[in-house]
Amino acid sequence: MALPRTIVIAGAGIGGLTAALALAARGFRIVVLEKAERLEDIGAGLQLSPNASRVLVELGLTERLKLRAVVPEAVSIMSARAGGELLRMPLGEAAANRAGAPYWVVHRADLQSALAGAVADHPDIDLKLGATFEDVAPHAKGLTVVHRSGTIRRSDLASALIGADGIWSTVRQHLFPEVQPRFSGLIAWRGTLDATQLPKEYTARRVQLWMGSNAHLVAYPIAGGRQLNVVAVLPGTWNRPGWSTPGDPFEVMDAFAAPRWPPTARMMLAAVDSWRKWALFGVPDGCPWSEGPVALLGDAVHAMLPFAAQGAGMAIEDAAVLARHLSVEAAEDASSVAAALKQYGRARQARVRNVQRTARQQGRIYHLGGPFALARDLAIRALGPDRMLARQDWIYGWRP
Numbered sequence: 141m142a143l144p145r146t147i148v149i150a151g152a153g154i155g156g157l158t159a160a161l162a163l164a165a166r167g168f169r170i171v172v173l174e175k176a177e178r179l180e181d182i183g184a185g186l187q188l189s190p191n192a193s194r195v196l197v198e199l200g201l202t203e204r205l206k207l208r209a210v211v212p213e214a215v216s217i218m219s220a221r222a223g224g225e226l227l228r229m230p231l232g233e234a235a236a237n238r239a240g241a242p243y244w245v246v247h248r249a250d251l252q253s254a255l256a257g258a259v260a261d262h263p264d265i266d267l268k269l270g271a272t273f274e275d276v277a278p279h280a281k282g283l284t285v286v287h288r289s290g291t292i293r294r295s296d297l298a299s300a301l302i303g304a305d306g307i308w309s310t311v312r313q314h315l316f317p318e319v320q321p322r323f324s325g326l327i328a329w330r331g332t333l334d335a336t337q338l339p340k341e342y343t344a345r346r347v348q349l350w351m352g353s354n355a356h357l358v359a360y361p362i363a364g365g366r367q368l369n370v371v372a373v374l375p376g377t378w379n380r381p382g383w384s385t386p387g388d389p390f391e392v393m394d395a396f397a398a399p400r401w402p403p404t405a406r407m408m409l410a411a412v413d414s415w416r417k418w419a420l421f422g423v424p425d426g427c428p429w430s431e432g433p434v435a436l437l438g439d440a441v442h443a444m445l446p447f448a449a450q451g452a453g454m455a456i457e458d459a460a461v462l463a464r465h466l467s468v469e470a471a472e473d474a475s476s477v478a479a480a481l482k483q484y485g486r487a488r489q490a491r492v493r494n495v496q497r498t499a500r501q502q503g504r505i506y507h508l509g510g511p512f513a514l515a516r517d518l519a520i521r522a523l524g525p526d527r528m529l530a531r532q533d534w535i536y537g538w539r540p
Contacts, residue, residue, distance in 0.1 A: 143281070143282045143299035143472065143473060143474065143477065144169075144281070144282050144297050144298055144299050145167070145168055145169050145299070146168065146169045146170070146171060146296060146297065146298040146299065147163055147168045147169075147170055147171075147298055147299060147300045147301075147302060147466075148170075148171045148172075148173065148283075148285040148296050148298045148300075148301050148302070149163075149170060149171070149172045149173070149301075149302045149304055150173050150273040150301065150302070150303050150304060150305045150309075150310065150311050151172075151173070151174065151303070151304035151305035151306060151309075151438075151440070152172050152173075152174035152176075152179060152252075152256070152267060152269075153252070153304060153305075153306060153438065153439075153455075154186075154248070154251060154252060154255065154438070154452050154455055154456065155304045155437050155438030155439070155452075155455030155456065155458060155459055156172060156174075156302070156304030156305070156437070156438070157172070157252065157255035157256060157258075157259055158195065158196070158199070158255060158455070158456050158459035158460075159302055159304055159437055159458070159459035159462055159463070160172050160259055160262075160265050160267075161199045161255070161258055161259060161262065161265070161459075162195075162199065162459045162460055162462070162463035163459075163462070163463050163466065164262050164264045164265050165199070165463065166463050166466070166467050167467070168264070168466075169264045169265075169266075170264060170265045170266065171265075171266045171268065171285075171296050171298070172259070172265065172266070172267045172268065173268050173271040173272070173273050173285075173287050174267065174268065174269050174270075174271060175270070175271065175272040175273075175305075176269060176270070177269055177270045178269060179252055179253075179256055179269070180249075184247070184248060184330040184331075184332065184362075184369050184371065184416075185245055185246065185247055185248065185332075185360060185362045185369030185371075186245070186246055186247070186248050186251060186452045187243075187244075187245050187347065187360070187449040187452075187453075188209075188243070188244040188245070188246060188251075188452065188453060188456075189235075189239075189243055189449065189450070189453055189532070189535060189536050190235060190236065190239035190240065190241035190242065190243055190536045190537070191239070191241075191453055191457060191535055191536055191537070191538035191539075192450075192452060192453035192456040192457065193241045193242050193243065193244050194239075194240070194241035194538075194539065194540075195456050195457065195459065195460045195540060196456065197241060197242075198460075199258070200258065201254050201255070201258060204254035204257055204258065205244065205246065205250070205251070205254050207364060208246055208247065208250040208254070208362075208363060208364055209242075209244040209245065209246040209250070209364075210244065210245050210246070210345060210360070210361045210362060210364065210365050211231070211232055211236075211242055211243060211244060211345065212231050212232065212243060212245055212345050212346050212347050212360060212361070213230070213231060213232045213344070213345045213346050214228045214229060214230050214231050214232070214346045214347070215228070215229045215231060215346065215347040215348075215349060216228050216346050216347065216348050216349065217229065217349050217351070217520055217528075218348055218349060218350040218351065218405070219350075219351055219352075219513070219516075219517045220350060220351065220352030220353070220400060220401050220402060220405065221352070221353075221509075221513045221514065221517060222517050223402045224402070224404070226517055226520045226521050227520050227521060227523070227524070227525055227528060228346075228525055229525050229528045229529050230525055230529060231243045231346075231347070232345075234529065235529065235532075235536065238529065238533070238536070238537075239533075239536040239537050240537075243536075245347065245360045245361065245362055245369070246362060247362040247363055247367075247369070248452075250362075250363065251452075268287070268289070270289050270290065271287045271288070271289050271294075272287055272288050272289075272310075273285070273286075273287050273303075273305065273310050273311060274286045274287055274288050274293070274310075275314070276301050276311075276314065276434060278432060278433060278474065281297065282297055282298055282299045282433070282474070283297070283298045283299065283300065283301055283433055283434075284296070284297060284298075285297075285298055285301050299433065299477055300433045300434070300435065300466065300477050300481065301433065301434045301435075302434075302435055302436075302437055302462070303315070303434065303435070303436045303437065303440045303441075304436075304437040304438050304440060304455070305440055306438070306439045306440060306443075307321050307421055307422075307423060307439045307440070307443040308321065308381060309436065309439075309440035309441075311434065311436065311440060312423075312427070312436055312440050312441065315428070315431050315434060315436070316427065316428055316431075319423065319424065319427045319428075320424075321381075321421040321422065321423055321443065322421060322422055322423075322424060323379040323419060323420070323421055324420045324421065324422060324445060325375055325376070325377075326373055326374065326375055326376070326419075326420045326445070326503070327373070327374055327375070327376040327378060327417050327418065327419055327420065328371055328372070328373050328417065328418045328420055328446065329371065329372040329373070329374065329387050329392050329415050329416070329417050329418075330369075330370070330371050330415070330416050330417070330418060331370050331412035331413070331414060331415045331416070332362070332367045332368065332369050332370065332412070333367065333368050333370065333408075333411045333412050333413065334366070334367060334368075335361065335365060335366055335367060335368055337411045338368070338407065338408065338411055342368075342404070342407070342408060343361060343365075343368055345361055345365065346360070347359075347360040348360065349506075350401075350405050351505070351506045351507070351508070351513070351516070352396075352400065352401060352405075352506075352507070352509075352513075353400060353507065353508070353509030353510070353513065354374075354375060354507050354509060355372065355373060355374050355375075355395055355396065355507065356372075356373050356506040356507060357370070357371070357372050357373075357396070357405055357408075357409070358370070358371045358373075359371075359408055368408070370408055370409065370412055371446075372392055372395070372396065372409065373420075373446075373447075373503075373506075374392075374395050376419075378417070378419060379419040379421075380419060381419070381421070382418070384416055385416060385417050385418075386414070386415070386416060386417075387415035387416055387417035388415070389412070389415050392409055392412075392415060393406070393409060393410065396409055420445055420446070421443060422443050422444055422445060422496070423439070423440075423441060423442055423443045423444075425493055425496060427441050427442065428441075428485070429441055429481075429482075429484065429485025429486075429488065429489065430478070430481040430482055430484070430485050432474070432477075432478045432481075433474055433477045433478055433481065434481075435462070435481040435484060435485065437455060437458045437459065437462060438454070438455030438458055439451065439455065441458075442454060442492045442496060444492075444495065444496045444499050445496075445499040445500055445503055446499065447499045447500070447502040447503040447506065448495055448498045448499040448502060448535070450495050450499065450535065453535075454492055454495060457488070457491075457538065457540070458488060460540035461484055461487050461488055461540055462481075462484050464484075464540055465480045465481070465483050465484040465487065466480045466481065466484065467480075491538070494534075495535065498535075
C-alpha cells in the first residue's frame with residue numbers, strides 16, 4: 141500500500157519553514173504544526189553566510205528578503221585589549237564572488253516573515269498555528285501524528301514526521317528522552333537600537349566582533365540598515381530556558397566597564413534601550429538524527445553555541461539535504477522512508493559536528509585575556525584579510 145504524500149513538520153521556525161518549502165518543491169503535501177497562536181516578532185539578528193543564503197535564493201526568497209536583508213561589506217575583528225580593529229575581512233562582493241551566493245544579515249522576524257509568506261502562497265503547505273504536537277504512532281498506512289489545538293485533538297496521516305521544534309523539542313523528547321540540553325555557562329544579552337543614535341562610523345555596513353577578557357560583543361545592521369543588532373556574551377549562572385527575559389542594562393555596562401573596554405564599544409552598549417537575555421544551551425554531540433520515519437532538524441538535534449554564526453545556517457542546510465534525500469519516489473513504503481531519513485542524518489553529522497566544534501573553539505578564543513589575548517591579536521593581524529576569508533571556505537562554499 142502506497143504511503144500518503146503528506147509530511148508533518150513540528151515547528152514553524154527558520155528550519156521548519158525552510159524544510160516545508162524544500163519538501164513541497166519535491167512534490168510532498170506539507171502540514172506544519174506550530175504551538176504559538178501567531179508567529180511573533182521575537183528574536184534578534186541573524187547572519188546568513190553564503191552556504192545558507194544559497195538555499196534561500198534557490199527557494200525563490202530573494203525578492204521577499206532584498207528590502208530587509210543587509211549585505212555587510214566586511215567583518216571587523218576588534219580587540220578590547222588593543223582598543224580597536226585588528227583586521228577587516230571582506231564580505232560583500234568578495235564573499236559572494238568567492239562562494240557564489242550573498243552574505244546577508246537580517247532580523248530573525250524578517251526572515252521568518254519572508255518564509256511564512258512563501259509558505260502561505262504555496263498550495264501544498266498547510267501551516268496550523270496554535271497546534272501542539274502530542275504523539276506519533278507508526279502503522280501499516282504510515283504515521284498518525286496527533287496534535288492539539290486548545291481542547292480539540294486532531295490527527296494527520298503522514299509518511300514522515302520532522303521535528304523542527306527547537307532546542308526544547310517535544311519530538312526529540314518523544315524519541316530520545318535521554319538527550320537533554322546542557323547549559324554552557326554563558327548568557328547572551330540581545331538588544332537593538334536605531335542607527336541614527338550613533339555616528340556613521342559605528343553603523344557602517346559591517347559586522348563588528350569585539351573580543352575581550354571573559355566576554356565578547358557582536359554588532360551589525362539589520363532592517364535594511366535602519367537598526368543595529370547588538371549581542372553581548374558573558375559568563376553567568378542564570379540558566380532559565382527561553383530568550384525573552386528582560387535584562388538589567390546596568391549588569392551589561394558593569395561587565396563592559398572601562399578601562400577594560402574602550403569607549404567605542406561602550407557607546408554602542410549604552411545606546412541600547414532594552415536588553416533581553418538568553419541562557420546559551422546546546423544539544424550534546426552525537427544526538428541521533430532519526431528513528432524510523434521520524435527525524436530531527438535544526439536546533440532539535442544540534443543546537444550549538446552562536447560563535448560561528450551558523451545556528452540558522454545549519455538548520456537551513458538541514459532542510460535542503462533532507463529534501464534531497466526524501467523525494468516522493470523514495471517514500472514508497474515505511475522502510476524506504478526510514479532509510480532516506482537515516483541517509484539524511486549520515487550526510488549531515490560530520491559537517492554539523494565540525495561547526496559545533498568550531499563554535500566552541502572560537503568562543504574560547506574570543507574570551508582570552510592577558511598574554512593569551514596579546515598572542516591572539518598578533519596572530520590575527522599576521523593572518524591578514526585574504527587568508528582569513530579563505531579560512532571560511534569550508535563553511536561558506538557548501539552546496540546541497
